[in-house]
Amino acid sequence: MQKTLKKYFIIFVIPTLLAFAIAFIIPFIMGVYLSFAKFTNVTNPTWVGLDNYIKLFTINNDFIKALWFTVKFTLVSVVTVNVIAFIFAKLLTRGIRGTNLFRTVFFMPNLIGGIVLGYIWQILINGILLNFGVTLTFDAKYGFWGLIFLMNWQMIGYMMVIYIAGLQNIPGELLEAASMDGASSWQMLRKVTLPLIASSITICTFLTLSNSFKLFDQNLALTGGAPQRQTTMLALDIYDTFYGRTGYQGVGQAKAVIFFVIVGLIAFIQLRISRSREVEG
Amino acid sequence: MKERNTVVRKKTKLADIIIFVLLFMMSLLFLVPIFVVLLNSFKGKFYISKAPFALPTSETFAGLDNYVNGIIKSGFTKAMGYSFFITVASVIVIILLTSMTAWYITRRKSKITSTLYYVFVFSMIVPFQMVMFSTVKIANMLHIDNPVGIIILYLGFGSGLAIFIFSGFVKAIPIEIEEAAMIDGCNPLQTFYQVVFPILRPTAITVAILQTMWVWNDYLLPALVIGNKYKTIPVAVQGVLTGSYGDRNMGSLMAMLVLAIVPIVIFYLIGQKSIIKGVISGAVKG
Numbered sequence: 001m002q003k004t005l006k007k008y009f010i011i012f013v014i015p016t017l018l019a020f021a022i023a024f025i026i027p028f029i030m031g032v033y034l035s036f037a038k039f040t041n042v043t044n045p046t047w048v049g050l051d052n053y054i055k056l057f058t059i060n061n062d063f064i065k066a067l068w069f070t071v072k073f074t075l076v077s078v079v080t081v082n083v084i085a086f087i088f089a090k091l092l093t094r095g096i097r098g099t100n101l102f103r104t105v106f107f108m109p110n111l112i113g114g115i116v117l118g119y120i121w122q123i124l125i126n127g128i129l130l131n132f133g134v135t136l137t138f139d140a141k142y143g144f145w146g147l148i149f150l151m152n153w154q155m156i157g158y159m160m161v162i163y164i165a166g167l168q169n170i171p172g173e174l175l176e177a178a179s180m181d182g183a184s185s186w187q188m189l190r191k192v193t194l195p196l197i198a199s200s201i202t203i204c205t206f207l208t209l210s211n212s213f214k215l216f217d218q219n220l221a222l223t224g225g226a227p228q229r230q231t232t233m234l235a236l237d238i239y240d241t242f243y244g245r246t247g248y249q250g251v252g253q254a255k256a257v258i259f260f261v262i263v264g265l266i267a268f269i270q271l272r273i274s275r276s277r278e279v280e281g
Numbered sequence: 282m283k284e285r286n287t288v289v290r291k292k293t294k295l296a297d298i299i300i301f302v303l304l305f306m307m308s309l310l311f312l313v314p315i316f317v318v319l320l321n322s323f324k325g326k327f328y329i330s331k332a333p334f335a336l337p338t339s340e341t342f343a344g345l346d347n348y349v350n351g352i353i354k355s356g357f358t359k360a361m362g363y364s365f366f367i368t369v370a371s372v373i374v375i376i377l378l379t380s381m382t383a384w385y386i387t388r389r390k391s392k393i394t395s396t397l398y399y400v401f402v403f404s405m406i407v408p409f410q411m412v413m414f415s416t417v418k419i420a421n422m423l424h425i426d427n428p429v430g431i432i433i434l435y436l437g438f439g440s441g442l443a444i445f446i447f448s449g450f451v452k453a454i455p456i457e458i459e460e461a462a463m464i465d466g467c468n469p470l471q472t473f474y475q476v477v478f479p480i481l482r483p484t485a486i487t488v489a490i491l492q493t494m495w496v497w498n499d500y501l502l503p504a505l506v507i508g509n510k511y512k513t514i515p516v517a518v519q520g521v522l523t524g525s526y527g528d529r530n531m532g533s534l535m536a537m538l539v540l541a542i543v544p545i546v547i548f549y550l551i552g553q554k555s556i557i558k559g560v561i562s563g564a565v566k567g
Contacts, residue, residue: 001460005389008469012385016378016440017397022423023437024404027415034415042418088307091300098301105308107557111549113498115515116541119522119534120314123321127333153314161557162564207564214408217500221519238410239501253414260411267406 035253040246052254062229063255066237073144073233074212077151081208082201085156089163103164107157118221121150136223143223143231150218155211159204166200167193199277206270210263234259315542322347322539326532343532348540351533355526357540360517363428367503367513368496371435375492376485379440383447384477385469388456398448404441409501417505426506434506435496443488446563450484451477490552490559497545514541 030042035052037045056063088106092099109117125136125146136142170193178188194201216235219225225232225240232240238259241252320336321329328341335341351357386394416434420426425433454477462472478485500515508516512526518541520526521534549556 001456001463002389004463005385005469008385009389011470012381012473013394013397016382016436016444019378019433019437020401020404020440021437022419022425023416023434024407024412024441025400027412027419028404028407030415031411042415088304091304094297094300096297096301096304098304102304102308103557104553105311108546108549109311109314110560111494111545111556112542113500113515115500115519116498116538119518119538120318123329123333123535124314124317126330127317130330130333153311157311158560158564161561165561203564216410217498217515220500235408235410239413242414249414256408256410256413260408263408264406 031253032257034250035257036250038250040249048250052250053258055251056254056258059251062232062237062241063234063258065229066232066234069144069231070213070215070233073147073151073215074209076148077155077212078205078208080148081152081155081159082204084152085159085204086163088156088160089167092160093164093167103157103161105157106160109154110158112154114215114217115221117150117154118218121146121153122222125149137226140227140230143226146222147215147218147231150222151212151215154218155208159208162200162204162207163197166197170196199274202270202273202277206266210266213266214263318535318538318542322532322535324532324535326530329531329535347530347532347536350530351536352540355517355533357514357517357533357537360512360514361540361544363511364497364513364515367428367431367435368493370429371432371439371496372489372492374432374436375439375443376489378436379443379488380447380478380481380485381473382440383444384451384473384481386444387448387451388459398444401441401444404438405445409438413501413505416502420506428507428511431503431506434502435492438502439492439495442491442563446488446491447481447484450481454480486555487559487562490556491563493548494560 034042034045036047036049038048038051039045092103112120122136125142129135129138129142134142136146174192174196175188178192183191214235215233216239219231219233219236220239223231225236229237229240234255238252238255241248241255317333321333323343323345324337324341324347325343326347328335332341337343386398420430420434423430425431458476458480459472462476463469467475498515499513500519503511503513504516504519507513512520514537517526518534518537521537522529522531
């Protein structure tokens, strides 16, 4: 079989690999190189060493501000999305009438794209703020909490279905036994349920973490970074650096490399955690 | 003892009713955003920002004006056409080609195939901004910056997740079936499409759902690569208020938002079970 397969590399692998090289491999390698260069197009880079990485911190503090805003946003949304999603999942695994309908409704926003979501919430939040005589872009705190609400609306249903799947895998006898032994519902939650859905918790935490950290479309559509770039998240800041004014593409690429390293680190930590759990289990 | 049981049952029954009411109110809250957009799509453009939660009155009711403006005058139907074409074509190409690649690099044991596997998986964690600038410039240079060419880019970006999921399932197929087919005279291509692919069908559906949701909603890639000439739905929606599409008309925006949501809701209601299943297995794998 190995021998026959050998001849078929061209048919089976080359078409995908070619597209993959055009879309990803070549741009990735170029991206790393370009972060050390000054350029306006991929055809005219000149090597400038670490210049872009130094400039990124010295020209202005846009990047640091965006990083801080992103971290704050990510922390709040990871906690709120997961706590609410878990509560919903718990309530929807009791066999209450209408469970399927509720699940359908809660999950639906997840399918709507970020740009459309952003505009829906822009209208909604501006409508509420109208009563106080301000708009969404009046103060950064409105943009921040607007993004949190949007993110919760979008992600809760998604995380909820993962938690539901986890909860349904817990053997009923275990909970019964615990309850016969006189465990309170709080004890059962802490000592039985939560440890048994630990892998769901890991998956959901990291999914919300990386989705929040990489958020772009929703940020662009909801506030576009206004007022005064105060609600700009990392991905939008990188985009603005690339396409905002010419001459700063190198700095934009350097920001993108740092962004990639952080995201890669998050993924690596997740891999380590789930690996160690598999070994234990 | 009997008495106690009924007390407990009554208690849980009451709790269930309270939870039902709570969940019912929550689901209404979840539907409010969509309802508000729908409501405003029938109001005159000047009344939308003024009182977004008010029901249309005889004064503010605009009938189908927004839909006429938003769709016919600004050519939103074209955007829908591009979105449909790019999504369907990309997903078909991704499914057919990446399943082949995944099977090949799982079955053929060599340094090249295992390296390829890791590079494909690695691409999943790289954020788009990292390759954004170079990919767009390369697409321009290769003249694939059109609705057909962009399929190549979607195949490239989609291959990481697709190959990762397909490979996981190929490993679970007993190799003896394939060997038997080959001994019977099938070449690898016949073996793959007649024996392996039918077994992979449920996985293919999962991959197709995940990729459809991604390509249909994707904004940045089509905006940067083909956005000047060919606007997909997200690109058109984003362009309304910023002025690069249509006429900065809040009314048209509402109509477009409604029309952008409708296909998704239909898609969701038809395939709800497999969509939720697909999303869960995609999440657990990724």
